[in-house]
Amino acid sequence: MMANAAFGVMNGEMTIGDFVLINAFTMQIFMPLNFLGFVYREIRGSLANIDKLFDLLSQAPAIKDAEDATELTCANPAIRFNNVHFAYNENRQILNGLSFGVPPGAKVAVVGESGAGKSTLMKLLFRFYDPQRGNITIDGNNIASHTQQSLRSHIGIVPQDTVLFNTTLLENIRYGNPDASDEEIEQVIRLAHLGTFVESLPDKLETTVGERGLKLSGGEKQRVSIARALLKGAPIMIFDEATSSLDSTSERAILSALRNAAKGHTSLVIAHRLSTIIDADKILVLKNGTIVEEGTHTYLLEQGGEYATLWQAQQREDDEASSDKDVKGS
Ligand SMILES: Nc1ncnc2c1ncn2[C@@H]1O[C@H](COP(=O)(O)OP(=O)(O)OP(=O)(O)O)[C@@H](O)[C@H]1O
Ligand SMILES: [Mg+2]
Known part of the structure; x- marks a missing residue:
């Protein structure tokens, strides 16, 4: 044209x-x-x-509230697993008739090899899945009879893999309780031993943590997650390998903080390092989907079973590690 x-x-x-x-x-x-x-x-x-x-x-959630679901209200709950059978897939059973109780305010620890189903216990208590047989009760009522929202608001969890949002540290911690005051946040930061780390950052609490928290180290992420759980202050506390990525000094300090925080709370602790759960009121040893031993640390050692074997193996490892250090030091 x-x-x-x-x-x-x-x-x-x-x-x-x-x-x-x-x-x-x-x-x-x-x-x-x-x-x-x-x-x-x-x-x-x-x-x-x-x-x-x-x-x-249009996906229907597998877990739905019952028509007549009630609000869960309890300050000092007792938890019971009654003959719980559970499998993610039909052809592979994970839990085989598991029964145990956590009395109000008690600290119960679960140990067992990797893949034994320890984290699965937490997921069931949180009602991410329903057991195929048996049930879980809080203060004698099946958790399925309560609304999921009220159930979950009563449980504070430090998960094995911390999920952080790509926003500031402050907001990530505040996620535990959006209504928390600044003083409360300062307090949990101190309890979780995050103080020195936060002070060392140029932007302090306004630092962004990156997608899924990739700008933090494993131990820092874990401490953020602990601070978050402490801030929630729920009557039931669950710690899933809560201190696994920490060095032994921070671990000891945080364990004492957690011990204080867990006072008056019913708590379930999962741990690989047995030295962190010596003070538990009851230790459960999970194997092949059932509890093979249960009792206090001293009782289980006297029995000389699974737990005692595990304990001795870990003591040996620790001894070797410390003698290695001595050799290097000298
Ligand atoms: N969503 C899922 N779908 C299918 N199988 C799963 C799922 N989650 C876990 N499993 C399987 O269930 C078993 C128990 O998993 P769980 O996470 O409870 O182990 P764990 O005892 O916590 O182990 P670890 O000590 O390594 O954390 C594992 O063998 C795992 O492969
Ligand atoms: Mg696990």
Whole structure:
């Protein structure tokens, strides 16, 4: 069109004004057409996303509140697992008729090899899954008879793998209790031994932690997660390998903080290092989906069973580690 117009001007059939006019017209036509292409691509992309979104929304959650679900209210709860059978997949049983109780205010520890189903216990108590047989009760009432929201608000958890949000440290800690005052936050930071770390940061509590907390070390993440759980101050506390990524000095300090925090709370502790659970009121040894031994530390050592074997193996490792250090030091 422009070439034709140019020839027209050269032959004297058109004026320069006509040429400019044609140029303006073509621009007015092509620019919106171009834009239409862009809009079309965007709409196609969005439709695909909307499809996925509706698929997700139409998924029915496996765990639903009962019609007549009640609010759970308890200050000092007793927990019981009654003959719990559970499997993620039908062909692989994880828990096989597990029964135990946690009296009000007591600290019960669970030990067992990796994959024994320890974290699964926590997930069941939190009602992420329902057991296939048997039930879990709090103060004698099946947890399935309460609303999930009220149940979960009563449980503070330091999970094995901490989930942090890509925002500031402060907000990540405050997530435990959005209504907490600044003093309360300062207090839990001190209890979780985060103080020196926070002070060393240029932006202090306003530091962003990165996607899933990738800018923090494993131990720092764990301490944020401990601070968060302490802030929640729930009557039931669960610690799943809560101090596994800490050095032994911080571990000892945090354990004493946790011991204080757990006072008056019913707590379940999962630990690989047995030295961290010596003071538990009861220790359960989990194997093949059932409890093979239970009792206090001293009682289990006297029995000379699974627990005693584990304990001796870990003591030997510790001795070797410390003698290695001595050799290096000398
Ligand atoms: N969502 C899941 N779907 C299928 N299988 C699972 C799922 N979660 C865990 N499992 C399996 O269930 C078993 C118990 O897992 P669980 O996390 O309870 O072990 P654990 O005792 O906490 O181990 P660790 O000490 O290593 O943390 C494991 O063998 C694991 O492979
Ligand atoms: Mg686990």
